[in-house]
Amino acid sequence: MKVAVIGAGAMGSGIAQTFAQCDDVEKVYLCDIKQEFADGGLNKIKKGLDRLVSKGKMEQAAADAITGKIVTGLSDIAVDPDLVVEAALERMDVKQDCFKKLQDEIVKNPDCIYASNTSSLSITQIGASLSKPIIGMHFFNPAPVMKLVEVIAGINTPAETVEKVIEISKQLGKVPVQVNEAAGFAVNRILVPMINEAINVYYTGTADIEGIDNGMKLGCNHPMGPLELGDFIGLDICLAIMDVLFEETHDNKYAASPLLRKMVRGKRLGVKTGIGFYDYSNGPRNKVPTDKK
16 A cells, blocks of 8 residues: 655654655655655654664664655655545645646656544545545644544445445554544543643633642642643644634633644744643653743
8 A cells, every 4th residue: 555645744754754654655645845854754753763772672674674665755756646645734624735736747646545644623524625535533742653544424425435434444453443533533522622721721820830730630630731732732732722712602611722823823833832830841751841941
């Protein structure tokens, strides 16, 4: 099987690595809008694998075999994939334009499956003006480690495509969960409003950053507190999901926290920008709550 991953950011590179680790995959096209972005995604994969090798958790030959399957470039290199996984910006117009170009101009395989890694957008709407159906194949970060894949069918997604993507997910060693299309699907419909509420708890002065995160870790046995988790997801992604939930439901319980919106405007997005609710200037393991600086 040949796979094209469109978007070489944190999610895209992780998804590319996940497929490259699968014995049933012979080639992975890792694509982005600039060659340097695609190469950066591959370099991120190499660094992660190098760490595993240095710790004795992977043989160098195995790491080389994974990266040897990955070819980087612009989307026009993806001429013959059996599966496309789009991991571009979480914007409807970007995803629609991406798929339209792939279907109409680039991909020559008539049996190619087109999947989106969107975390909240409507699969039906993404595929509304396209010549071939779309399915949701939602991985979780970090994709090589997290076991879950949400499989989401739009109203025009054939049942056989759902079955194929479920089978592919199993081949990757993942646990696929079929989800009916709805704003935020299943996991993010629960998770992101929790993060948003944690932000409001901090915003209203009920508790400080460490208090909120320690409360959820020690009181609810969560491995990571909600504010730190928001930083790792990306606060811009959290805001985008909250806005989708609100726009789809018009329910005020999904209104984004004013502080969340303010932080996104100020480019305090979390780990990706080096600062969010924590300061990551000395690395994620040496994070400092921003209200304790």
